[in-house]
Amino acid sequence: MAPVQLYIYDLSNGLAKQLSAQLTGRQIDGIWHTSIVVYGKEVFYGQGISTALPGRSHHGQPLQVVPLGETAIDEATWEEYLQDLKDHYTAEKYHLLDFNCNSFTNDCAGFLTGGSIPAFVKDLPTDFLSTPFGAALRPTIDNMYRRPSPGVPAVAPPPPNQPVAASLLQAVAAQAQAPPSNLPPAAAPLAATESLAGSLHPVTNSASFRTLLRTHRAVVALFTDFQGCPPCRMIAPVYEQLAAEKGVRAATGGRGAAFTKIDIRVGAGGTLATEWGIRVTPTFMFFLDEKKIAEVKGADVGELKSQIDLLLFQAYPPHPHSSLSLTGVKAISLEPILFTQVPPLDNAMAKFVSFIDAAPPSPATTQAKEILTSHVLPYLKARFAPAAGAGKPAPLPSASTLLLTQWTAATSTLVGALPTETLFPLVDMWRLAALDPVAASWLVSTPNAGPVGVLAGRARDALAQSTQDKGTRNYVLTTLRLLANVFKTPALARTLLCGDGLALGILVPSLLHTDATVRTAASSLAFNAAAGVQRARVATGAGLGGVCESNIRADEADTALCVDEEWQVELISALLEALQKEESEEVIHRLVAAVACLLRFMPADGQLHGLLEVLGARGIMQGKLESKLIKKKEVQRLVDEVGSMCPTS
Structure with missing residues (x-):
């Protein structure tokens, strides 16, 4: 018997724990990379399957070590199993969310111990993608692995106005699939195809298959012989597309079927096929709550689609x-x-300046007034009241980080210095800014949405006092319109x-x-x-x-x-x-x-x-x-x- 351990690393180097709450609305403590440690070696997947001495890989020392139990599999059988997996866990198949180091270690854990890796590691992609921010980034992450160049995959353009996301993605992708520095260079990845293999759960042994059945309500399993079965190769793209369309996804709230592909020539796939009485490839099996409810033999696309739809209908009946x-x-x-209506901006600013001038003078309010008149007003006029002219209109300017920082400071000063009923022109300016994607994205990254949160809190406090005078009415009205506009982002x-x-x-x-x-x-x-x-x-x-x-x-x-x-x-x-x-x-x-x-x-x-x-x-x-x-x-x-x-x- 030999002990089996799981080494856990954070690919974000602490950034996920620091930024996840403000970006996703959910605390994510790390972007987990894992490796299996057994028989004095650390084995992991990135640029293919790699081996290092424990704690001596390019990831450094693990953040956490989790005992997975002991294995009765001898070292020679383990090495043979890894050799079989090398054609399955190749560099070009790597996907940060769907087919990654954790897919590999979960498969290995099943083979060695009959168990699985911890749920907080396995469930991370679903947790991330179930957030609006994660769902928005999904296309970008997918594109990172469509056609990778040799070495580390190039990051596709991030969603508009997500500079923090771009930096985080680049750091995580580089860490996840960087060639091990203390190992021989990995062969250059093959040119990626448009395969959607990442939508499939990899299974190469009975223990992993049982875990898949236990952890998913609906499961579709394909037993295939990709190398020796032409019908298997013919239906593979159809099956992968169905997995992408009807598989378990965060965008469907975790509903859908788990799709798996068991190649009888990979790992212990042949033994698993024998357990289920497979005599013909391809064979599709359909499971509901761990029980097999249907089977399709041969490459019958129509019957395959019908059985998948029936499985999903039984698992998730209509509302x-x-x-x-x-x-x-x-x-x-x-x-x-x-x-979206734009008021006469010069008149609105003049009115607000008169409110500022009526307040007790101070260097802070004078500086705030200067920021509004010299920087904020020109931005609003350029962005929201462009001059009419012939020809193709020029791109609308967006707020800069410097402007937004200065404007926030001015807002804080004026909220503290002016009565509530005089602040509605300031709220109305932020109402327009909320329609600027760059400004809105910047507000997301500030605690409690920064100045907009402060202004909204002032409206709530005014309403709590049950005052409905004209000044309070104007302030509440502009705040409601501002909050309606934030739904653009x-x-x-x-x-x-x-x-x-x-x-x-x-x-x-x-x-x-x-x-x-x-x-x-x-x-x-x-x-x-x-x-x-x-x-x-x-x-x-x-x-x-x-x-x-x-x-x-x-x-x-x-x-x-x-x-x-x-x-x-x-x-x-x-x-x-x-x-x-x-x-x-x-x-x-x-x-x-x-x-x-x-x-x-x-x-x-x-x-x-x-x-x-x-x-x-x-x-x-x-x-x-x-x-x-x-x-x-x-x-x-x-x-x-x-x-x-x-x-x-």
Whole structure:
């Protein structure tokens, strides 16, 4: 018996732990690289399979050492197993998320001990991709491994305005697949194909296969002989494409099937095939909750697709609302409502300067005024009020980091020096800046969205005092419009609106405000938040059980916002209370549309379902129809359909 250990390294060198919360909204303690240590050698996968003395690889000393148990496999058999895997774990197949060092160590752990590596390591890609930020970066990461040049793969252009992400990706990719410095140089990778092999879970032995069945509700297994079976080679691209479309992905909320490919010539694949009685290749097996429910022999594409769809239908039955026609609900555009109008900027600045001049003078306020008039105003005029002219328009300038830093300092000074009712022009300037992708991206990287979070907090405090004078009204109104605009950048919206009560502290009293214009802005903000929830649910069910909408792609999960159910419960309570009192048809329309987004595909056994019954949501909708306040046919239809989705009391 020989001890087996797992060495764990952090490819980000601490950056993930430092930056993950602000970038993804979730704490990720490391980008884990692992290696297997047994028989006095450390074995790992990057530029193919490499071996070093324990702790002497180019990754240095491990961050953590995890005992995996002991193995009864002798060293010669282990070396033979590794030799068989070398054609499977090649440099050109490496993928940072889907087919990496952890795929390799999990396979080895199964062979040596019958177990698996820790879940926090295996689940990291899903945890990362389940965040809006991770989903947005997925195409970039995929492109990194499409056609790598010899050596380290070149990083594809990052998503717009993600300089921190680009740096982190470059560091992690270089660490992950760098040739071991104390080993002979690895052969140059082969030219990558458009293969989607990264969508498949590698399995080369019985223990790994059992682990796969145990950890996934739905599993599709292909037993193949790629070298000696022409039909296997013919159907391989189809199978890989199906794995990419219907496999387990963060964009589908972890739903979907786990696809695996067992080559009978690789590792202990032949033994595994014998265990399952495989006599013909290709053979496909379909598992639900660890039990085999179907089998397809031969390269029958039509039958393969049908069995995959049937497996997914059984694993994830359709939501009850998917059977309703809901013409009006389906017609709702989930694009955020934005406030893009540009005021006369010179006049607005002049008005705000008069407020500054009326305050007690100080060097700090004088400097803040200089920043606004000499730097912020020219930027706003250039970005949002470009001069009309013939020919192709010039690219709009974006805010620089220096400008945003100076503007933030000026905002902090003026918020501390001026009364709330005089700050609305400043809020309106940030409302426009939120429409600039560069400025919005910069705000995401600042704690609590920096100045925007401070300004929003001031609005919440003003509303808590129940004052509805003209000055406070103007401030609250511009803040609501600012918050509606942050939905142009989902990561910024998530930072500001989810989890800390800030949004609800502004929304709830604003929905009941005496001023109709404030209520209109509040209902717009509420719709944007609810539409984010709907987008998350649509993406979660994309392609599974009929939940997918034709106009929403699964890769749009970056718009997922505020999916915490308690947050939704508080929001829908406020929406229904506001609906009971609202008399403006425009506001009613937006409120009902927000309720529709929260209701559609809501968990059938969740808190929302019970709350709607207790609050009599169906009766509220019926009351609005009977009130004769709604004149437009499309709004009447929407209210009626939302009522049909509400449970009966």
